[in-house]
Amino acid sequence: MYDELIQSGDLSLARKSVLPGTGFFLPDTLEDDLEDQQTEAALEGAEVAVIADPDADGLACVALLREAYDDVQNIPDPDEDGDGDDADRPESVADATDDADEENVVIAAGDADEPLEEPEPTPHTVALVPASPHDVEDALARVAEYGDEGIDIFVCDLAPDRYEYVEDELAAALETADSIAWYDHHQWGDDVARAVRETGVDLVIGDSDEECSADVVYRSLEYEFDPMYEELAAVTRDHDLWLREDPRSDDLADYAYWTDPAEYVEVVREYGVDLPEWVTDYIAERRVEKEALIDQAVGRAELREIGGYTVGITYGRCSQNEVAEAMREQGADASVIVKPAGSASIRGTDEFELCHEVAGKVNGGGHPKAAGCKPDIYDDMLDYANHWTTRGAVTKRVILDAFRDVVDEAAEEQAAEADDADASDD
Known part of the structure; x- marks a missing residue:
């Protein structure tokens, strides 16, 4: 098949609205191999692995954990390098993951324009292992295989529908890890939560009507966070629970969808919820197409x-x-x-x-x-x-x-x- 037949970045708006992104057409075996390579690279030398939904809520959890573990990497302002355009940015991954409150949807790469992202460029002490609700068990298995013995594992903003879906992979992760904590705000079945806790996992489930997963991480970690992180959790919650009382929450959600997860985490750690001008300019540019696709669907x-x-x-x-x-x-x-x-x-x-x-x-x-x-x-x-x-x-x-x-x-x-x-x- 010719590459141009599945590349969705250059499609007309009308066609883009009705067809899935490039990632949909990639075979699972190719995606699995790439995810293996990316996970292995991310976990090299890592002391902590965070398996998280790579939306604004899941990535806020990563930001909180990196702060708690003093894992700091700065993202430079593009203007400092004399490159203020977005020519090198990846195509939209706005549909690569849906909202944090969606469960069991097979969307990890199904709608993405450019799903084959490179691993984070510099190793982190706290490594991000992105996962969607339907493949959290795969992420657990990869951390069990590629993580160093004694690694700490956090699972954030993800909920298994049944314990059987994660039973074997969680057992393998427990063999590798020194500890596993699971922080979430979705609705869990009592039997699923009980089974996970009986393995020794520290499972904390927030009220899905009151908290996002970042709230749960913020209150669960024994760490004195700077007030900017409390604000990050609050503004993330505003979008994740669809309260829409703070206009900055839409900016966070859109930016998390459209940029690389590594960049998002470090930008919100450096700037908080008041994003820099080069980011807001980027969001404004991307929203032109976003609004047009919304109009197509509403019509x-x-x-x-x-x-x-x-x-x-x-x-x-x-x-x-x-x-x-x-x-x-x-x-x-x-x-x-x-x-x-x-x-x-x-x-x-x-x-x-x-x-x-x-x-x-x-x-x-x-x-x-x-x-x-x-x-x-x-x-x-x-x-x-x-x-x-x-x-x-x-x-x-x-x-x-x-x-x-x-x-x-x-x-x-x-x-x-x-x-x-x-x-x-x-």
């Missing part, structure tokens, strides 16, 4: 009535939170954004807080108001071709059916509770 949106709820649904390669907000303004109680790579984001409101249950029926999970999934309906490339040409028709139908099931079950449960209450009154 395809449809509203469906399901059991007394209005559900907005659309398709496109886009920033899902802004699209969901646009559908909410159109009257949606919940929104679904189906992505070209086959995954989908589900967003709720105060009127609908069952997103995690909907996602759970279609190979996903998450929070009551924010979840992610990837329905198990893609058997071959012909299924994906149909997905792109029909703008996700099958995926939309499967997820809407899941909405109907969840709404019906909730209604039945409420009716049963009402009957029990009437019976007790009698």
